[in-house]
């Protein structure tokens with residue numbers, strides 16, 4: 001696989017990891033990993049930086065580490081090794097690590113610099129850019145956080161080689177979302193990639209060589225640049241997430257949502273994929289989105305993501321969760337982003353329970 005370092009932060013276009021890290025004072029380089037990225041990704045990173053010494057902190061892998069005590073562990077680690085304002089924290093991992101490390105860096109001594117090196121597809125195309133940092137609090141995902149951009153996001157597809165298949169598909173779902181809200185051309189490209197049924201390593205490579213990965217990142221960056229603090233337009237990135245979050249939180253709370261091929265809770269991207277199927281259905285019914293888009297997405301779902309199953313009473317509970325979503329405005333009707341067509345999203349669509357129920361019926365009858 002061709003390995004390239006793509007440097008996305010426009011302000012530091014000519015920046016190179018090596019030269020930057022060489023300039024930092026002795027003892028001021030800090031690296032955060034989780035237990036999996038320590039094993040799979042740290043050796044690659046260490047090769048990159050050669051002889052430059054660094055302090056390493058490793059947290060247990062998994063969303064359950066994304067909490068306040070882990071933030072304290074990072075602060076204590078920085079303090080213990082006398083991190084100053086000159087320090088740089090490198091977040092080497094998936095979205096759990098880039099969100100958490102970003103928050104700890106954004107708040108330590110009122111903010112030190114941090115670099116994200118995302119190692120999951122989801123973090124490459126979504127979590128590591130856009131400036132959101134944070135952690136889960138009192139059972140609510142991303143409850144506490146900041147908007148603080150990293151000094152750079154370095155993306156190298158080499159890290160995808162060791163990623164479990166389920167995690168790759170989780171990130172692919174967010175890529176499908178980016179294409180659906182922004183570009184017919186990218187949508188067709190991704191459908192083609194899905195149809196090719198490549199083995200995982202080749203699939204990961206093709207994401208890069210076809211430019212699909214780069215295009216997906218560019219879509220998110222463009223939306224964020226126009227609405228950095230989520231005042232309006234950025235809501236288009238929530239496409240698929242109104243239903244997706246309801247499924248995800250229900251699954252996390254041991255709600256008996258049976259999902260084919262899953263013993264554990266499904267990853268975020270799977271829930272988003274199912275959410276998008278329901279929301280494209282609503283887009284067809286409410287906004288006249290071409291039915292072909294629904295057929296195409298349904299086909300990808302059946303081929304790769306499996307069918308979630310859910311009975312009538314559980315459908316009712318999912319709808320209640322959508323009403324409780326923190327993104328709702330005062331009137332509390334679930335707020336959807338829908339599509340008039342691929343690349344033509346419409347935000348702030350408030351729908352009735354009957355409409356939502358019909359879309360869920362479609363999703364769960366597949």
Ligand SMILES: NC(=O)c1ccc[n+]([C@@H]2O[C@H](COP(=O)([O-])OP(=O)(O)OC[C@H]3O[C@@H](n4cnc5c(N)ncnc54)[C@H](O)[C@@H]3O)[C@@H](O)[C@H]2O)c1
Nearest residue numbers: 036040061094095096119120122123126127132159162163
């Ligand atoms: N800030 C944002 O804008 C934003 C956007 C989307 C998601 N997120 C957050 O991102 C998180 C989800 O991100 P994620 O899916 O990357 O989860 P994750 O960081 O938990 O990674 C998923 C799993 O993959 C492992 N892993 C990571 N890289 C690997 C590699 N190269 N090889 C082998 N294993 C590897 C991890 O250890 C973990 O077990 C959530 O906390 C979510 O809230 C944030």
Ligand SMILES: [Zn+2]
Nearest residue numbers: 174241268272
């Ligand atoms: Zn998402």
